[in-house]
Amino acid sequence: MTSNSFLSEERSPIFSRSNLTYFLYKLVNRPHLILGAICLFVLSFLVLTPLLEIIRDSLSIQSYDIAYLPDAKIGEFSLFHFERVFTGPLSKALLINPLLNSIAIGICVTLIGVSIGTVFAWLIVRTNIRFKGFFGALAVVPYMMPSWVLALAWLSLFKNDRIGGAEGMFTYFFGIQPPNWISYGFFPIVICLSLHYYAYGYLLMSGALASVDSELEDAGAICGMNRRQRMWRITVPLLLPALGSAIVLTFIRILGTFGTPALLGLPVRFYTFSTQIYASLNASNNGDAYVLALVLIVTAITCIWINNRVLGVRKSFVTLTGKGFRSREIDLGTWRWIATIGVGLFLSATVFLPLVILLWESLIIVPGEYSLSNITLEYWIGDGSIDVVYGEPGVFQSDNILSSLWNSIRLGLSAAVFNGIIGLLVGYAVVRGRGTHLSKWLEGIAFAPYIFPSIAFGAIYIGMFSTSWGPVPALYGTFTILVLITIVKNLPFTSRTGIAAMLQIDNSIEETARVQGIGWFKRMVRIVIPLSFSGLVSGMLLTFITAMRELSLIILLISPSNMVLTGLLFNYNEQDMAQHAGAVTLLLTFIIISGSIIARMISGGFGLSALKNS
Amino acid sequence: MEQIELTGIRKSYGKERAVQNLDLTVNPGDFLTILGPSGCGKTTTLRAIAGLEEPDEGEIRFGEKVVFSRRQGVIIPPESRNVGFIFQSYALWPHMTVEQNITLALKEKRLSRNEVESRLLKSLEMVQMEAYRKRYPSELSGGQQQRVAVSRLIALQSEILLMDEPLSNLDAKLRTEMRAELKRLHRELEATTVYVTHDQTEALTLSDIVVVMNKGLMIQRGTPYDIYHHPQSLFVAEFIGDPRINFFKGMLVSKGERRYLDCKEFLLPFNKELPSNSGVVIAAVRPESILLSYEDRKDWIKVELKSIQPTGANTILQVQIGKVEITLMQPGFIRMNLEESLWIKFDSESLNFFSEETERNLNI
Numbered sequence: 001m002t003s004n005s006f007l008s009e010e011r012s013p014i015f016s017r018s019n020l021t022y023f024l025y026k027l028v029n030r031p032h033l034i035l036g037a038i039c040l041f042v043l044s045f046l047v048l049t050p051l052l053e054i055i056r057d058s059l060s061i062q063s064y065d066i067a068y069l070p071d072a073k074i075g076e077f078s079l080f081h082f083e084r085v086f087t088g089p090l091s092k093a094l095l096i097n098p099l100l101n102s103i104a105i106g107i108c109v110t111l112i113g114v115s116i117g118t119v120f121a122w123l124i125v126r127t128n129i130r131f132k133g134f135f136g137a138l139a140v141v142p143y144m145m146p147s148w149v150l151a152l153a154w155l156s157l158f159k160n161d162r163i164g165g166a167e168g169m170f171t172y173f174f175g176i177q178p179p180n181w182i183s184y185g186f187f188p189i190v191i192c193l194s195l196h197y198y199a200y201g202y203l204l205m206s207g208a209l210a211s212v213d214s215e216l217e218d219a220g221a222i223c224g225m226n227r228r229q230r231m232w233r234i235t236v237p238l239l240l241p242a243l244g245s246a247i248v249l250t251f252i253r254i255l256g257t258f259g260t261p262a263l264l265g266l267p268v269r270f271y272t273f274s275t276q277i278y279a280s281l282n283a284s285n286n287g288d289a290y291v292l293a294l295v296l297i298v299t300a301i302t303c304i305w306i307n308n309r310v311l312g313v314r315k316s317f318v319t320l321t322g323k324g325f326r327s328r329e330i331d332l333g334t335w336r337w338i339a340t341i342g343v344g345l346f347l348s349a350t351v352f353l354p355l356v357i358l359l360w361e362s363l364i365i366v367p368g369e370y371s372l373s374n375i376t377l378e379y380w381i382g383d384g385s386i387d388v389v390y391g392e393p394g395v396f397q398s399d400n401i402l403s404s405l406w407n408s409i410r411l412g413l414s415a416a417v418f419n420g421i422i423g424l425l426v427g428y429a430v431v432r433g434r435g436t437h438l439s440k441w442l443e444g445i446a447f448a449p450y451i452f453p454s455i456a457f458g459a460i461y462i463g464m465f466s467t468s469w470g471p472v473p474a475l476y477g478t479f480t481i482l483v484l485i486t487i488v489k490n491l492p493f494t495s496r497t498g499i500a501a502m503l504q505i506d507n508s509i510e511e512t513a514r515v516q517g518i519g520w521f522k523r524m525v526r527i528v529i530p531l532s533f534s535g536l537v538s539g540m541l542l543t544f545i546t547a548m549r550e551l552s553l554i555i556l557l558i559s560p561s562n563m564v565l566t567g568l569l570f571n572y573n574e575q576d577m578a579q580h581a582g583a584v585t586l587l588l589t590f591i592i593i594s595g596s597i598i599a600r601m602i603s604g605g606f607g608l609s610a611l612k613n614s
Numbered sequence: 615m616e617q618i619e620l621t622g623i624r625k626s627y628g629k630e631r632a633v634q635n636l637d638l639t640v641n642p643g644d645f646l647t648i649l650g651p652s653g654c655g656k657t658t659t660l661r662a663i664a665g666l667e668e669p670d671e672g673e674i675r676f677g678e679k680v681v682f683s684r685r686q687g688v689i690i691p692p693e694s695r696n697v698g699f700i701f702q703s704y705a706l707w708p709h710m711t712v713e714q715n716i717t718l719a720l721k722e723k724r725l726s727r728n729e730v731e732s733r734l735l736k737s738l739e740m741v742q743m744e745a746y747r748k749r750y751p752s753e754l755s756g757g758q759q760q761r762v763a764v765s766r767l768i769a770l771q772s773e774i775l776l777m778d779e780p781l782s783n784l785d786a787k788l789r790t791e792m793r794a795e796l797k798r799l800h801r802e803l804e805a806t807t808v809y810v811t812h813d814q815t816e817a818l819t820l821s822d823i824v825v826v827m828n829k830g831l832m833i834q835r836g837t838p839y840d841i842y843h844h845p846q847s848l849f850v851a852e853f854i855g856d857p858r859i860n861f862f863k864g865m866l867v868s869k870g871e872r873r874y875l876d877c878k879e880f881l882l883p884f885n886k887e888l889p890s891n892s893g894v895v896i897a898a899v900r901p902e903s904i905l906l907s908y909e910d911r912k913d914w915i916k917v918e919l920k921s922i923q924p925t926g927a928n929t930i931l932q933v934q935i936g937k938v939e940i941t942l943m944q945p946g947f948i949r950m951n952l953e954e955s956l957w958i959k960f961d962s963e964s965l966n967f968f969s970e971e972t973e974r975n976l977n978i
């Protein structure tokens with residue numbers, strides 16, 4: 001062993017040509033690094049700059065403030081907005097009441113929704129309840145439907161005469177006016193949101209439950225624990241992290257939700273945080289809206305932080321038990337049929353009943369008159385002559401609706417495609433770069449949109465894109481901004497799916513192609529993309545569904561020039577056009593569900609058997 | 615055939631030094647094995663040769679061509695190094711048939727259709743997998759997957775072949791079979807081969823040259839015969855050989871004409887020149903080099919039999935002199951009782967002596 005270490009110790013100066021070429025070579029040798037840097041740059045621009053922008057706007061005098069502060073100079077630093085929201089005479093109306101309402105709604109809905117979801121998950125995953133597959137499929141349908149479908153159906157049922165316009169079915173059939181607290185405000189909002197968000201809890205908890213090895217419980221039985229002890233000492237602690245995440249994630253989503261509180265709250269001036277932001281923007285008090293959006297973001301971050309502090313260490317419990325676990329069904333005995341009927345009734349009431357009500361609503365000529373003689377198809381196929389108030393043609397005749405429908409589908413498809421691509425690239429850069437700072441930052445920035453409640457995110461994008469921004473033109477009112485915000489808001493999910501899909505592909509699978517002389521682009525096309533295809537498709541499907549039914553996120557950004565179905569529907573409801581609202585909702589639901597069935601067929605049919613490497 | 619030359623290669627992961635100042639030359643057409651315990655830097659070295667890992671220091675040359683040099687600032691990427699590489703996991707592309715797995719890179723190189731087809735057929739034939747060309751990897755057994763990986767390597771006709779523990783995922787019987795096959799292939803392909811393993815049997819049976827590594831350092835380089843019979847350090851002596859080599863510690867003494875290694879319980883014969891400053895010496899002797907007798911003979915040492923483990927072709931015996939345990943290996947299937955007496959004798963030619971202080975072979 002002759003050592004010529006003197007050769008290798010001898011370094012050339014840092015900026016010499018050989019060092020330069022060395023680092024260039026090194027960079028070219030790591031395509032994931034270049035890719036990651038580009039992704040990081042673009043995503044930082046789309047996620048962080050808007051945030052900085054609204055912080056700046058909320059801390060300075062804007063043109064719309066001149067009405068209040070005639071002497072101030074535009075652009076000057078000022079705490080005016082913060083004072084207005086936090087200490088001014090309007091503080092109670094702007095901040096305190098909406099905040100308390102939102103938190104109260106958030107807590108109630110989270111408790112009810114996550115409890116129902118957890119019970120369903122337990123029944124469907126761990127017991128011998130009947131029709132498991134059917135119930136399992138049905139339980140996620142509310143998740144695919146827009147969250148305010150239930151609110152619309154609720155209005156059809158319980159609208160009373162205080163607000164004006166037609167009354168609901170309840171009044172028609174029983175001749176009694178439901179009291180205001182049933183028709184509008186806190187109570188119906190909590191009910192409608194709970195019946196929507198339980199599906200979210202169900203999805204998270206059934207995944208967690210399915211991965212708890214029932215041998216762990218059997219081990220407890222061998223140690224002499226009874227059923228109750230096993231439940232509380234073994235199963236629950238194992239599920240706690242998943243439960244914690246389910247609670248926090250649901251809570252944050254509810255804080256940012258707009259449709260249901262708007263439909264059921266605005267008529268009686270019941271404001272939540274999200275509707276208050278909407279109202280402030282409508283009143284051109286953007287500064288207030290920005291401050292409120294910041295408060296919402298801080299609240300969301302605090303929730304996630306608390307969750308991580310309390311449960312963070314235990315996070316990985318559930319994923320620890322990998323394959324090969326056995327899950328034994330618990331025999332419910334006589335409760336089996338009771339549970340089956342109960343779950344069946346509940347699911348029908350939350351899935352089918354609202355759709356039936358809305359269908360009925362879309363078929364009646366005179367609002368509030370639910371007799372068979374009052375039924376028509378005019379609101380679906382008519383030319384508008386029947387609609388005495390606005391003369392709006394039926395769904396399949398109205399240019400308005402058809403162009404919004406086209407916009408919605410375009411939005412869903414383009415968001416899905418872009419998100420698929422970005423998910424793939426981010427996943428690739430993050431997984432291949434594991435251990436580098438770049439990888440960590442990229443993963444973090446891709447998750448960041450999650451902590452922006454939807455309505456706040458919309459407010460941020462208004463602030464950012466209402467004027468031109470460097471090379472980026474003013475995007476307000478364009479279709480592009482809808483696509484952009486949908487893509488960014490869905491980044492956390494798509495980058496997760498991208499990362500998960502990429503983790504399935506062992507590094508050597510790609511390295512072996514490298515040593516065989518296959519270049520980067522070809523490797524992506526021939527190896528990486530085909531192998532992650534089915535994961536990507538399910539991520540894209542999720543984006544499509546979310547984009548199609550999205551209201552909270554884009555309500556602030558839509559205008560007649562870029563109207564989508566959900567926005568149209570909101571307008572119809574505001575103008576008390578219940579038939580059109582019902583018809584449009586059904587159309588939307590139909591498209592979402594058939595879209596997801598098609599996507600499942602595509603990804604399922606893609607030579608999955610070939611992917612199961614032994 | 616191409617020569618591979620590594621000079622002053624170093625590679626650290628954070629504080630962990632995976633490879634420390636490695637100089638290694640692989641002669642054209644040689645089958646060189648890097649042998650060492652897990653974590654000693656074998657894979658890192660191999661990946662550095664392929665270009666999948668960039669060393670922190672040093673230079674790598676294929677023949678005259680510099681493929682990596684920190685000093686000159688050269689990194690030829692793996693795509694352009696034209697080496698064949700077999701991964702421990704085989705790394706077959708699960709979504710492609712055997713045929714597609716083999717031809718993807720060939721088509722990428724824009725070879726003519728006839729050329730691709732003929733290389734495909736030839737490489738499949740060499741591993742006897744012609745019948746499986748339309749199958750997916752998941753439809754093949756572990757051994758068959760291994761053959762596909764090998765045939766993919768053959769089809770590329772690289773002048774350099776790198777293999778990272780290619781047999782470690784196979785069961786014992788298949789491993790022996792594939793070992794013979796790899797040896798045959800190497801003869802036919804005449805490519806310079808670097809083979810990485812922690813299995814000494816593979817290293818001894820396959821290689822022209824064995825390089826033993828430990829903790830990122832090259833410990834010894836030599837033919838399998840040399841490595842086995844003349845280990846240059848205690849580490850190599852102990853690492854190579856199954857059952858393990860016997861070590862005896864003692865002082866060299868001379869009694870009149872004769873010289874011995876005094877191991878307290880017994881004396882080991884020693885018929886060479888006494889080194890001047892040997893101090894405490896460790897003698898090493900392979901289990902199969904100790905002679906065994908069932909009756910008392912002159913100068914033989916009486917031992918107690920502690921355990922007996924026939925493995926079929928051989929029998930491993932554990933014997934004891936006083937407190938010292940000795941392992942013996944004898945050919946044949948020996949059956950005897952533990953109470954029976956045995957006598958052993960050390961052959962002075964087969965002994966290696968190491969300094970206790972430096973752990974290096976004294977070469978006396």
Ligand SMILES: Nc1ncnc2c1ncn2[C@@H]1O[C@H](COP(=O)(O)OP(=O)(O)O)[C@@H](O)[C@H]1O
Pocket residue numbers: 627630631632650651652653654655656657658659
């Ligand atoms: N990508 C890596 N990151 C960090 N440490 C590594 C990496 N690859 C190898 N190492 C470390 O370098 C040392 C040598 O690894 P390796 O070459 O894989 O050993 P071997 O193949 O001989 O088992 C080990 O201690 C290992 O932990």
Ligand SMILES: [Mg+2]
Pocket residue numbers: 653656657
């Ligand atoms: Mg290794």
